[in-house]
Amino acid sequence: MKFTCNQQILSKAINTVSKAVTNRTTIPILKGILLRAKDNTLTLTASDLDLSIEKIIETHVSEEGETVVLSRLFSEIIRKLPNEEITVELKEDNNLTIECSSSQFNIVCFPADEFPNIGEIEEKSKLVLNRELFKEMIRKTSFAASLDESKGVIVGVLIELEENSLNMIALDGFRMAVVKEDMKNSEEKKIIIASKILSEISKIISEVEDENVGIILDNKKAVVILEGTRIVLRLLEGEFIKYKDILPKECKTTVTLNKGDFLESIERASLFAKEGKNNLVKLSISGNDMTITSRSEEGNVKENVMISTDGEGLDIGFNSKYLIDVLKVIEEDEIKLELNTGVSPCLVKPIEGNQFVYLILPVRLSGN
Amino acid sequence: MKFTCNQQILSKAINTVSKAVTNRTTIPILKGILLRAKDNTLTLTASDLDLSIEKIIETHVSEEGETVVLSRLFSEIIRKLPNEEITVELKEDNNLTIECSSSQFNIVCFPADEFPNIGEIEEKSKLVLNRELFKEMIRKTSFAASLDESKGVIVGVLIELEENSLNMIALDGFRMAVVKEDMKNSEEKKIIIASKILSEISKIISEVEDENVGIILDNKKAVVILEGTRIVLRLLEGEFIKYKDILPKECKTTVTLNKGDFLESIERASLFAKEGKNNLVKLSISGNDMTITSRSEEGNVKENVMISTDGEGLDIGFNSKYLIDVLKVIEEDEIKLELNTGVSPCLVKPIEGNQFVYLILPVRLSGN
Structure with a gap:
């Protein structure tokens, strides 16, 4: 040679x-x-x-x-x-x-x-995705996948082709990310790709100039096709949780608020939130006011966020890390929270449309 | 309050x-x-x-x-x-x-x-230094100080006020940095400041806008005075090595070369230099050619650097880290090396003047 x-x-x-x-x-x-x-x-x-x-x-x-x-x-x-x-x-x-x-x-x-043979793959069905869209969907879901390798398929992100949409879903038992993009698909299909592999793919497609990314799907493998580059990856095998079943269908309280203000307040409140105590921050929702409080032996904090509420007020506790993770990937200025009780899941959604839903489980407050 | x-x-x-x-x-x-x-x-x-x-x-x-x-x-x-x-x-x-x-x-x-009282200091003698100059002198010497806290004063940099110059010196037993700046001083003085404290001072003076830095010296303390900021530091006590005595007075071989080419070649050669083997690279100097070689079980490398030599050729081994550290802080395009034998120290100097001298001890080559 x-x-x-x-x-x-x-x-x-x-x-x-x-x-x-x-x-x-x-x-x-x-x-x-x-x-x-x-x-x-x-x-x-x-x-x-x-x-x-x-x-x-x-x-x-x-x-x-x-x-x-x-x-x-x-x-x-x-x-x-x-x-x-x-x-x-x-x-x-x-x-x-x-x-x-x-x-x-x-x-x-x-x-x-x-050297191992990375193998050929038969081009049965090919999905063509806009590169930026694919990167965005990875960014908005992969953080929510489990990091625990022993947890099976939930270390992966479910990519779901439905008749009229492409959905990506990740969850770790405490929170879930569901991102949806309108798209006509000739066949329905579900594959699961490990979150850390998707992160590597995201880095690689950032370096190329291709506008679109081709993905060839097989039962056990997928191949991402770019100009001069081919990425072959092993799919995760197993049944992904029926995520639609765990999304609450109704809500008693809807809160509309500014995402930036909410994120900054949660970040400040989290300075007193300790990992050993589930990074607990408490949200008290009442009328047009949300107070966020947290305390540790070092002190305490009280933050006020202007909101508009439709429904009953309530107190609910969260692991601040899960709120921060979600708020950081959302680009919308205004968002809405859908709540039921202090011990039921909270949904984070856009004001209009269904391009994303994040579900976060609350942390039980003492006294609830 | x-x-x-x-x-x-x-x-x-x-x-x-x-x-x-x-x-x-x-x-x-x-x-x-x-x-x-x-x-x-x-x-x-x-x-x-x-x-x-x-x-x-x-x-x-x-x-x-x-x-x-x-x-x-x-x-x-x-x-x-x-x-x-x-x-x-x-x-x-x-x-x-x-x-x-x-x-x-x-x-x-x-x-x-x-809270401890950081104390006042009597303004017996005050040194005024240009901020950029002081930062440069710290950058060009502090890396050569010993990191081993048990080694006494050599974890520090000697700051020496002589009648016509300000000198800063650091050494760790394997290499030494001597940097000199012409300056009239009314009194002669020597102080030693821990290298890690000098690095912090360098960061702080990078953040201010003062053109000059005032330093008040005491026997046990020094105070660095900036606009709105006062830095009080403990001096290291002890006798610094008589560094002038260990600088060789004569040399048999003088090599003049381009610093950038030399640094890049040493960096490439150091890819095969292993820490367990003193990061050994070998320099063979002969006429207008220097070859740099290194080997490990993974392979070997041979680099050629154009030089001009005055004196006899020789072979000499170095810890590549020490050469790289020195060459990285030097700004001059052309430098000279002064050598005697394959087992005597090498000096790195500017082509003209005496604004710096770096001394590096060689690593004994097997067969020498």
Whole structure:
């Protein structure tokens, strides 16, 4: 194998695929990047078995071939070279030489045939999504997925294709995010993708210039197709909770308020909210006034937020972290809260439409 | 105590003094900031006993008094309040109320009389330094001081006033930094300030607008005077090494080279330099060519740097970290290295003048 490539282009490609490299693996070859030079293109591939990224760049190939290089070392070498032509050549005994300007490196490689095959996928159904929309939907849901790997599919985000909408749903047992986008779909489908994989995908699609992202779905895998980049990911298998059933259908109290003011007040109140005490903040809703209070041995705080209320007043406690997480991803200036009692879930919704619903379980206040 | 103050001004003042707050103390009151309201000024003071910072801001004081607030909590509360007027009032039982817009906080305070007195200092001799120059001299020396608290005064930087120059010197047993600035001084003096305190001072003087920094020297303390800010610091006591005696007076080989090229080559070579092996890189100097080599079980590297040599060629090994640290703080494009043998110290100097000298001990190469 021998190819010549510009330093900037090669460095950017390494940066993309290395997002799939894990250092927590016991399989040494997974710390590597597969380099395959053929037909004047270089294909770089990295994989942690759950997520694989393949990037194709144009290069001058004078000898076809393939090998696997240690990702960390290769990436640092290429990054620190000057912006000039780099010549990479595989010599005997799995030795790779990298030459650029006045630098010459020799690095030890792994045989390419030990690298896992990331596999092909049959293009049965392809979903085309606007890149910015997909990123936004990931941002607005993935934070709510469980971080606890033992909890099964709820470490993932459910992507649900319905006849007239694309829905993304995540939950962790304490809160739930449901985001909806109007879209005609020829077939209904549900897949679950691990939240941390979606976050990596979000980073990768931020770096490309494609307007749309193609997603090919299979039963066990999905492939995200971008210009020059292919991301193959393993789907989570299992039954996702029937989320529609847990969304309350009615509410006794609706509160309309300014999201920015509410977020700032909750953030200040949370200065006294302690993790050991569920980060408890108490909301007291009465007429056009909401007071938010919190206390610890260090002191206490009382915040007033102007609201408009439709229905009965009530007192309710929340883990401030869950409120803050939700309010931070909402872009709308005005939102509404739908409440029933001090021990029933609270919904956070837009004033109009159904593009999102967040559900947050309350923390029981002593005395309730 | 009761005062009213703008949020931005108070927040900035807290940020300055909190640099002297340590969380690693067993004395609870040192986690606090002393607030003293008097004559329409608020004085904020924090101290870790080695470093004390006092900041005076104008406020409207309606009741004089003093108290001590927990730095972390007070700082977060004030930072998160809107940019409006804040009213702070000390109530009974060491309770402090903070009111701003629709927020009301109560925090528990410490009695002010338990706070250590940072002390006055007699203005025997005052040194006036240009702020940017002082910051530069700190940046160019403090990295070379020892990090090992058990090593006595070498955790500090020696500041030496000579008749015609101000010198700053730091060393850690493996390398030494000597920086010199021409300056007339009426008296000769030597003080040693802990490197980590100098780094804090450097941050504080970056935030002010003063052109000059006044330093009042005492035997055991120094006070840095800025507009509205006073920094009192404990000097390190002990005899600093006679650094002039360890600078070699002669050299057999002088190498002149481009600093940027040299730094980049050393950084690339250091990718194979391992901490367990002293980060070893080997320099082979011969005529107009220097080759830098390094190897590990992962591979090896050879870098060529164009140089001009006056004297004999030689091979010498270095801990790449020490070379990189020095080359990063030097601004000059061209520098010279003065060498004797492969086991004697190397000096890094400007092409002309004596504004800096860095000494680096070599690592013995196997076979030397």
